[in-house]
Amino acid sequence: MHDDARRGAGRPDDETRPLLFAPPETPADPEPAVAAALSVIQRSLAAMSSAATRPLLDPPTQPFRLRPVAGTGVAVFPVVLDTRLLGGLPDRTGAHRVLDAYAAIGGNALVVDDAPDGVAAQTVGTWLAARRRRDSTVLLGRVGSGGLAAPQLAAAVERLLRRLGTDRLDLLVLAGEPAGTSFEETLTAGAGLVEQERAGHLVAGPIGASRLIRARVLAGQRDLPRLAGLATPYSLLRRDAHEGETAAVVHAQQLALLPTAPLAGGFLAGEAPTRSALRRLRELHPERAQRMQPLVNRRGLKVLDAVVAVAAEREVPPSAVALAWLLTRPHVAAPVVAAASVEQVWSAGAAASVHLSRAEAAALERASA
Template sequence: MSDETRGRHSRPDDETRPIDLGGGPLPGKPLATDPEPAVAAALAVVQRSLEQMANRATRPLLDPPTQPFRLRPVGRTGLGVFPVALDVSGLGRTADRTSAHRALDAYAAAGGNALVVDDAADGAVAQLVGTWLASRKRRDHTVLAARVGTTGGLTAAGLQAAVERLLHRLGAERLDLLVLAGHDRATSMEETLTAVAGLHDEDRIAHLAAGDHEPERLIQARVLAGQRGLPRFEAVLPVHSLLQRSAYEAGVAPVAHAQELAVLPRSPLAGGFLAAAVPTRGALRRLRELDPERAERLQPRLTRRGMRIVDTVVRFAEEREVPPAAIALGWLLTRPHIAAPVVTATSVEQVWAATAAAGVHLSRAEVTALDRASAE
């Protein structure tokens, strides 16, 4: 899977600006005289070409881009992903099959090609994604990632069972990216990586990523990979957003830089808070009546700093006439090593709001303002 090549495209009818020869002869005047007939004939051809170009209208040499984004590389894997990855774990809980397929259709229509499935989610979600991939014939155009180990350990047997279970539900033969949700303290890292090596040899997985791993565990895994010839992490999926910065920036970020890991931030909208879904305390009160559990999760974020971040995001969103989610995700896309934020969306509207980030290119002033608003 490769990025769509964009650049200079020549066309038979390309029209260019007259060439400035740096004070040379004016159109209609001979360029030079030469006793050799062949040289004189060549100069005459050049002269006629200059006269023709001088009389033509001009237009840009570059064709307009066919899409407002480039696929972004995932470390050294050779995979290219849309700037926003879609976590499908919520689809089975909040949407029926028809609505879920519409959300997936909207994501694909925007150019989206990276789906993240969670083994801890209801198996119906993976089956739903599998039916969509098959009915739309999208498997060969989709980077399929799966998180394992969120509810169980990462023993060799447990890992093998989780991968086979997911592949069966998805109707797929291989996962493009296997994500270890976290470090299993009851299982050695060497056992886990050895099991991953077996899955790779069986062509059940292509590449490996870390999840909520502490920096020390990422370093340990790299040392083991080098010493034992085991698979190495190529990416990491930490929690990271405008609202939650310090843990990632002070811990995982330096290791990701040193190990050249692609970063796919999870919870990039802080549970919808940065999408301005609940921008005021009054809105939170109304949410308590409709969804008490979600309101309880958002309550701690309604701090002076949290409201300052939301106010800045909303201001730029209104100026650009894009959803607030696009600004919050656009900020992440300016950070080093970020491949694609992983967004949970359960409706077409949420998908549109998130994928709009692919076309947002923040100015330095906007990035600086968001940096200041979110400083801890």
């Protein structure tokens, strides 16, 4: 039997009918307040059903679909490319090859940092100009390393735009810590950049539920633009920080989630599955090995084994499976992956065509519990 047929045969978990939550029965003549509450519950259940099952049960009709960033009019490839590693490549030609590979698989969204040296941003800028791809590329500018006070934020955006050779960022990611700066000042400064059309929409960096709520309150009180999304660490190995209160607020505010560090520094790509492999990695990349060291434990290896098992069954790289799991999670627009080689781009980009069954997703979740 053909591999595809064998994998698809007899799988009840590939059911294509959507899961429906039965709404509570409505009394014949309820009190107005009760009727309003029941209406809210019914809408919430319908939204939960759609968000929870569509990524798993609605097979794509093409290799990938662009995924909308809620409320922005922007749609991105299922894997967003973080360009921060491109500045460390030996030459610009090699960096352009990585960007070409990403574009070749359908990639259209790049994260660019306001780094002190600006090499990666300039590299992206020359590539956009040489390939004439600015209009077809979603640019996410990540700022805040130098602070999030109004003057610092404005200077960072202007510097980044100059290096990229463009006049507008599609999404502005406020990723720094507002030390010594009020959150209101940061949001107000971001609103000014949106008003000046230097940025399209604002995305929060890794902040918690209380600050997301505060941002929505300030938006209402000060007539500021609402946050469009949240860029925060999230992976099979790092679930607790997001799946608690923060997930509830993301759902309530209908924010687009852009998971960062989705491969746990390369661990979920199988780069250091054993202690001996970690020792070899330490000789070549000591900083990366140091970040991975805490993951080489019972839980980490259990999660990696589950990822590798699904990857072997589907004949795709482990990184594609780890990213595909994130694409099944509610409100996830696309994980953000840093890559420094064509091979890494291909491996990560394969996630766009991996359609996990419920049984596979459940096995990964059990391993990472």
